[in-house]
Amino acid sequence: MDRMVSLVSIEDLRVAFSFGNKEATVLRGMNLSVLKNEIHGLVGESGSGKTVTSTCIMRLLPIPPAKILSGHIYFDGKDLLSLSGEQMRTYRGRRIAMIFQEPAKYLNPAFKIGEQIIEMLMLHMKMHKQSACKRAIELLKLVGLDEKVIDKYPHELSGGMKQRAMIAMAISCDPDFLIADEPTTALDVTLQIQILALLKKLKDMKKLGVLFISHDLHLVSEIADRVSVIYAGRIVESAVKEDLFKNPLHPYTRLLMHSIPDAKKKGSRLATIPGQVPDAAEIGNGCAFANRCPIAKEGCFADIPGYVEYENEHTVACYYAGKIWEI
């Protein structure tokens, strides 16, 4: 993973949370890189470290209780983790923007939508109020909202409209990189597809790099160019979308795909992954998936497997990658 070409590259990031005198490592050597003009899907179950990764890029992790043990996050050649708070502020919101799962939670209920967008523009882009206002209207139209929304309070908008307003805010300062953390989980399916189409359109228009975080493999297959699967704080498999869905190499990815119900699987049993995601404090030295893995052998419990690269930059961390067994 060459950081000269990638827009954002996370290298061997380790993050721990301490509570009392216990410490839980939630990111255990995270590696991820997002290119310009690419939507990178990050899929994982709850508690796997998806949101910690995104808040870590934004440098919004509360330290303490969080602690960054090691690693780098390069953005445009600079290590974000080495920046001062003051310097980071020129990146956050300006060059790296984020949209969240529940738009209602992240819009200020006491300010009109317009005021919230204009504030961003005046602060980051040093615009005057009038030109900022004009720009805000342009942005709202771009995301498919009526210009009247500028004078509305968040509670006057529906869930889908709120998410659109959030997106308008996020792209207001022409960021290079957008983090979308489960942006459609709170929305109905028909709205979901509209938001996805909007994100795709914006990516093409602005050549954005997007990190699209979701727990839904189907959803990611719809939007992403490249997909990484995260399990217990570490990427277990990463590939171009088509390769990953046609030929999953890690047993976890394969089981995940077989466990999602759809009409084609009717009548057959769903594959299940026994047990549940291990508690971050209880992961040993070996592969974190070993105790749920149907093909794990002794070696898996002893050492963590390194990354092996297959053709077309398909990387997997598993000793038995590509092994096919009966599900």
Place this chain on the structure above:
Amino acid sequence: MGNLIETKDITKIYRSRGLGGSKHGFKAVDCVSLTIRKQSIFGLVGESGCGKTTFGRALMYLDPPTSGSVVFDDVSLGSLKPKELRRFRNRMQIVFQDPNSSLDPKMSIYDSLSEGMVNLKIPREQRDRKVNNLINLVGISKTYLHRFPHELSGGQKQRIGIARALSVDPDFLVLDEPTSNLDVSIQAQIINLLLDLKNEFGLTYLFISHDLNLVSYMCDEIAVMFKGRIVEKAKTEQLISKPSHPYTQRLLSSIPGGPQRIGVSCLNIEDLDEKTIKERQEHEKSRSACLYYSQCPMGDAECSLSAPSLRELSGGHVVSCHKIRTGK
């Protein structure tokens, strides 16, 4: 196999307080008639707020319907006295969406599981045996019996929710989005468990969900609900391969990664410009137009004047839309 449940014109109106509140109630469920066959899984899909859950609750007389009737195995639930109804509930149970809020945090798992049987005055020994069986059945270790809900994970809590529903030997379960709060790997476990239990005890399910992928995997028959009404109902295979109502088509075409994403013409709300939608919404308020009129790309004058009723297309496939020809 015969029918277990027949509902006829179930309507549920929520009335608000204040001036005129009792006059202009909110119709959450509007004239829904369904039949659920014995030992089948009936799926009810729709977006949030369309009345799925209200229908499920009205069906069980947890919130009795404003009008209409429910016949459960030849017994009309509306004619039962409150006491008889309580007694009758052991034949129908519900599994709720959120396992965190549907278990009493102050009751141990054992107490939660045996509460229903206490109400039915089942002797203690029998209860103990039953609780032990139940917890085995849903795949949880007996050591959990004297723990409390906060000590369990989401998936385990949902298993307890299912075990509790089964504690009184029901014939029929309403499953109200039982997996929407769970991770995919856990969802598969719960779905497999539900299917196993159905086969073992010959249960009948009403499966309420917004996840079309899941519903089309599980159910024998599917009804699509929109604004409190059924707009289309068919066998799963029929509905998936030949969705007729424009709303069903839109739902199916928006399943991420679904088979319908390819091939079916994508009827989107974008097909209509905002002005038309606004005009039509105004129109909808004032007259008795089709409920989907304001968003429907096929809508025309006929749709604006009268609401369509359900008509049969082919064996068991019913749809409510003016624009669909029934000719065979």
